[in-house]
Amino acid sequence: MSTRPDLLSVVAAPPEWADAIRAAPRKHFIPATALATPVNGDPGHWIDRAAGPDAWQRAVDSDTTILTQVDDGDTDLTPESAPTGMPTSSSTAPSVVVDFLRLLDARPGHRVLEVGTGTGWTAALLSARLGASHVTSVEVDERVAAQAAANLRHAGFAPGLVVGDGAHGLPEGPLFDRVHVTCGIREIPYAWVCQTRPGGVIVLPWAPVRVGGFMVRLDVGDGCAQGRLLGDTAFMMLREQRFPYPPPRGERRFSTARVSPCEVRDAGRGVEVALAALVPGVLLNEFDATTGGLRDAEGNYAAVAEDGDGEYAVTQIGVRDLWTELENAFDTWVGWGRPEARRFGVAVDEQGQHVWLDTPDNRVTGGFGG
The missing domain is CATH 3.40.50.150 (Vaccinia Virus protein VP39)
Structure with a gap:
């Protein structure tokens, strides 16, 4: 039986x-x-x-x-x-x-x-x-x-x-x-x-x-x-909203990160919501203690990795400085008091999608880049 x-x-x-x-x-x-x-x-x-x-x-x-x-x-x-x-x-x-x-x-x-x-x-x-x-x-x-x-x-x-x-x-x-x-x-x-x-x-x-x-x-x-x-x-993505993986466009630019991948990884999911509002149209790659990255649908890319000397080397490609946008959004999220994801919400009207913090009248949708 x-x-x-x-x-x-x-x-x-x-x-x-x-x-x-x-x-x-x-x-x-x-x-x-x-x-x-x-x-x-x-x-x-x-x-x-x-x-x-x-x-x-x-x-x-x-x-x-x-x-x-x-x-x-x-x-x-x-x-x-x-x-x-x-x-x-x-x-x-x-x-x-x-x-x-x-x-x-x-x-x-x-x-x-x-x-x-x-x-x-x-x-x-x-x-x-x-x-x-x-x-x-x-x-x-x-x-x-x-x-x-x-x-x-x-x-x-x-x-x-x-x-x-x-x-x-x-x-x-x-x-x-x-x-x-x-x-x-x-x-x-x-x-x-x-x-x-x-x-x-x-x-x-x-x-x-x-x-x-x-x-x-x-x-x-x-x-x-x-x-x-x-x-x-x-969930699997709506087909028309799957994120493409276009070839990189433009020259590579190199710099040093102010915010490390581990800071982003350990910040909790609230920072992801802030990024959705402030760095529109990006997809995050996996972040660990030493590496991370993001891209958009237009062939702009950013990657960061520890360089062995305690610094984090940034490589950016395209017309957007995506890692710089991420760092600015991270700073803004810190300035808000590091809110957790549960403090955020989303609204949709004829103007589009908007992210809000704590109350629907406190919309934070915006952007640091193109």
Whole structure:
């Protein structure tokens, strides 16, 4: 007799979402072969339902993100490709799914737009809770959308499914009570605000400077939405907001850093929010005790590394002095009293996206560079 735990024994869910998980078992949305990555930090491992059905089911019923696509489907997902291909679709770890559904606070009678259908599991959970006629899900990838539609049919759910760019929402659709976003966002589209009724809610993973971002719940008013950063998260990026890696443009310039990589690394995530506001359009590389760097979409780069004499050598390429901009933003953040990420929030209106500190009327969006 199997002693395998079910999903609800390992993931805490409020009663209404526990009922939805029972009504829409995750197993209907997981492919026969995939790469499973537990959230507890255990190594990722390949699962194969035919070769190891018990191990496959254990992964499905655990708090595990399961990779279902690499390279937008242009590379077959195999044990050889998974470590090297760019992850482009997955079934998110159930604890993260439940966290976002809690924030969404969707209730019977609400109409929900989901941006990013993926495997279809979250659309099924929403359908189980609200009724499929109240759920519309948009997916940009035709192959992912087709598989999600098949998964949903097999599981007995029929929400509205649209193949299209979720960055634009559903322009011809109704006003929604809730917008549920399942991909990382650098710049929150105003279209989502326009398509949400005043008093509605948008939840999303906001990732302005790297893939690891923040959980955000935006409360929608008349022409504006705003909300505080609520915790860490990481999702694959919205396709049109993936950060490019253009070739460097311009001559190299050399200098010595005032702020070391370890200072940036150890400052906490509040400095990342300050950088998103004050050094717009940049992506941070990994920072450790001796090295770090950042780039933008126009071929501007900056890298810093310890030179062996206790100094940190800076190399900058392009028309922007990105490391200088980072140092200025760091100084500004220090002058604010080194606020943690939880003191920041984000607002979206017809002028675009704005970062605020402590209160929505204290906007800090600006820039030190071009």
